[in-house]
Amino acid sequence: MKIHDLITDTATLADLCERLARSDFVTVDTEFMRENTYWPELCLVQIANSEEAAAIDPLAPGIDLAPLLDLMCDNEDVLKVFHAGGQDVEIIYNLTGKTPHPIFDTQIAMMAISQSEQIGYANLVESWLGIDVDKGARFTDWSRRPLTDRQIEYAIGDVTHLAKIFPRMLRKLIKTGRGSWLDAEMEKLADPANYANDAGQAWRRIRAPSRNVQVLGRLKALAAWREGEAQHKNIPRGRIMRDETLADIASHPPKAQADLAKVRGLSPSWKDNDIGKRLLRALEGAEPLDKAEMPDTAKRGAPLGKEGALVVDLLKLLLKIRSREIDVASRLLTRSDEMEALAAGVRKLPVLEGWRYEVFGKDALALVEGKMAFAVKDGKMQMTRVADAAMPEDDAVPASEVAE
Numbered sequence: 300m301k302i303h304d305l306i307t308d309t310a311t312l313a314d315l316c317e318r319l320a321r322s323d324f325v326t327v328d329t330e331f332m333r334e335n336t337y338w339p340e341l342c343l344v345q346i347a348n349s350e351e352a353a354a355i356d357p358l359a360p361g362i363d364l365a366p367l368l369d370l371m372c373d374n375e376d377v378l379k380v381f382h383a384g385g386q387d388v389e390i391i392y393n394l395t396g397k398t399p400h401p402i403f404d405t406q407i408a409m410m411a412i413s414q415s416e417q418i419g420y421a422n423l424v425e426s427w428l429g430i431d432v433d434k435g436a437r438f439t440d441w442s443r444r445p446l447t448d449r450q451i452e453y454a455i456g457d458v459t460h461l462a463k464i465f466p467r468m469l470r471k472l473i474k475t476g477r478g479s480w481l482d483a484e485m486e487k488l489a490d491p492a493n494y495a496n497d498a499g500q501a502w503r504r505i506r507a508p509s510r511n512v513q514v515l516g517r518l519k520a521l522a523a524w525r526e527g528e529a530q531h532k533n534i535p536r537g538r539i540m541r542d543e544t545l546a547d548i549a550s551h552p553p554k555a556q557a558d559l560a561k562v563r564g565l566s567p568s569w570k571d572n573d574i575g576k577r578l579l580r581a582l583e584g585a586e587p588l589d590k591a592e593m594p595d596t597a598k599r600g601a602p603l604g605k606e607g608a609l610v611v612d613l614l615k616l617l618l619k620i621r622s623r624e625i626d627v628a629s630r631l632l633t634r635s636d637e638m639e640a641l642a643a644g645v646r647k648l649p650v651l652e653g654w655r656y657e658v659f660g661k662d663a664l665a666l667v668e669g670k671m672a673f674a675v676k677d678g679k680m681q682m683t684r685v686a687d688a689a690m691p692e693d694d695a696v697p698a699s700e701v702a703e
Contacts, residue, residue, distance in 0.1 A: 300459055301351040305451055307359035309366070315346075315353055316366040322348040324378040326461035327371070327399070329387045330441040330454055337529045337536065341390050342441035347458035349466075354451050358444065364394070372397040380465050382406050382420050382457075384488065392494040402489045403481075405461065408468055410628035411477040420457065427464045432456065480631070480654055498526035503594075505542045509550060510594075512587040518549035519592075520585035524578065539574075540564065552582050610642040611635075614663055616673070620680055621659050632659045641667055 306312050319325050326347045333339035344355040344367065357364055371379060372395050379399040381387050383406040392398050405423060409415045415422075421432040439450055472478040487493070502522035507515065525545060529536040544564030553559055556579050560570035569575035615638065622629040633650040640648060641663060650660040662682060665671040674683045 300347070300349070300462070302455060302459070303351065303353035305446065306353050306355045307362060309361070309363040312355055312362065312364070313366040315351075315355075316370045318351070319346065319348055320370055320374055320377060322377055324348065324380050324403070324465060325370070326380045326458040326465060327384070327387060328381070328454070328457040328461070329390055330439070331386070331390060332440065332442050333535075335534065337533050338393060339386070339390050340442060341394070343446070343454055345454050345458045347455070347462045349462055352455050352459045352462070354455050356446075358442070368395050371395075371399040375401065378403055380405065380461060382423060382461060383417070385493075388488065389494045392491060396491070398489045398491050398494065400489050402485055403465070404485065404488055405464065405468060407484050407488065407631075408472065408481055410631040411480050412468070412471050412475060413626060414622055414628050416628045416630050423464065424460045427467060428460060430460065432460070477627075484631070496526065496530070498523040501526045501536075505546055507546050507549065512590070512593075514550050515588040515593070517552060517582060517585040518546060519588060520581050521545050521549055521578070524581035528574070528577070548578075548582075553579070555579075607639075607642050610667060611638050613666060613673070614638040614642060616680075617663060617666055617682065618659065620682070621662070625658065627658075633663075638663070 303315070306315065328345045329341060330343035330345075331339045331341050341357045344357060344364075346353060346355070346367070355364075355367060356362065368391065370377065371391055378401050380403045381399075382404065384402070384404050388398050388402070406418055409418045409423065418426075421434060424430050424432050433453055433456075439453075441450075469478075472481070499519070502515070502519040505518060505522060507518050509515065522545065525536055525539050528539045532539075541564050544562065547564075548562060553562065556575050557570045559565055559575050559578070560567045562569075569578070615635075618629045618632060618638070622632060632655060637648055637650050641650065646664075648660075649655060651664060652660070662671060665684075666682075670685055671682050672685050673680060
């Protein structure tokens with residue numbers, strides 16, 4: 300594979316992207332800094348196909364990333380391959396308002412062919428190529444210039460290894476017939492809605508025990524205000540105010556700005572500075588949360604209670620058995636909140652649709668409805684249809700013991 304020198308000008312970048320546009324796939328990675336900023340600062344882009352690889356310096360004076368971004372977002376003929384690519388996609392979205400498409404994520408794909416839930420890049424490379432990745436440059440300040448040859452070599456390795464792994468992974472997915480399992484997951488990763496910075500929805504990320512519309516309305520107003528402050532200053536939102544402090548103010552709003560000095564998590568200076576004044580104005584303008592915006596409770600079903608919680612434990616055991624049997628990550632099949640909803644009586648769930656229903660949901664539903672049970676045969680846990688069960692009673696495993 301040909302490795303190019305660090306690309307620092309638009310003409311060289313355009314030539315590279317023109318060649319890569321004729322590929323079936325490209326592997327992509329980014330290096331960025333975001334510890335001290337609201338918006339991640341893109342510091343390096345690495346890209347490769349099966350024949351060549353390069354690192355691109357987005358901080359180089361005068362460079363225009365348009366050829367690269369066009370390849371990422373407007374060329375539907377080239378598959379873009381990432382590993383744990385959520386943050387990489389977010390950066391591209393911030394630059395263009397669009398996401399790479401079509402897209403493939405090797406971390407997600409590993410869940411369909413192994414029990415790996417969130418395999419790290421180094422472990423991925425070791426398992427597929429038998430190579431130990433040099434981790435020495437992981438904590439590099441990628442914004443500093445000049446970059447050393449070792450740093451660039453380390454960064455390009457992320458995409459050259461991936462370019463070797465992806466075709467092998469694809470062949471295994473085709474062989475197992477599980478490629479279609481990943482379609483929805485990849486489309487979800489590429490959905491621009493996941494990366495839009497909608498300040499009006501920021502409150503949904505904050506844990507708020509109250510369901511009072513007045514409290515939630517203040518929470519929504521404060522969260523939107525904090526997003527605006529963080530974006531304007533380009534600092535992490537937690538530097539403005541921590542989630543816990545914001546939720547506390549929404550629940551117990553101060554009557555006057557002077558009361559902000561008593562709020563845990565705020566500097567006493569908020570009692571008379573400009574940011575404190577802006578916070579009070581945000582509170583004063585808060586409206587009760589519209590009932591249509593209330594957190595969805597439809598998926599919760601009836602309260603579980605002790606028996607329902609026991610059913611969830613049995614579903615988790617079934618999930619563990621099934622994921623081991625078919626060598627797939629349990630997280631790809633379903634999640635805890637979905638099993639709780641199933642136990643509570645909800646029936647409109649992803650696990651009861653498509654391939655998930657055939658692989659796991661069908662048996663999970665039968666277990667909830669009392670049509671299946673656990674049994675031990677030859678020292679191994681198995682599922683059996685209750686109507687067909689013909690085993691001695693002393694071979695059965697009581698549900699209470701299984702769950703413990």
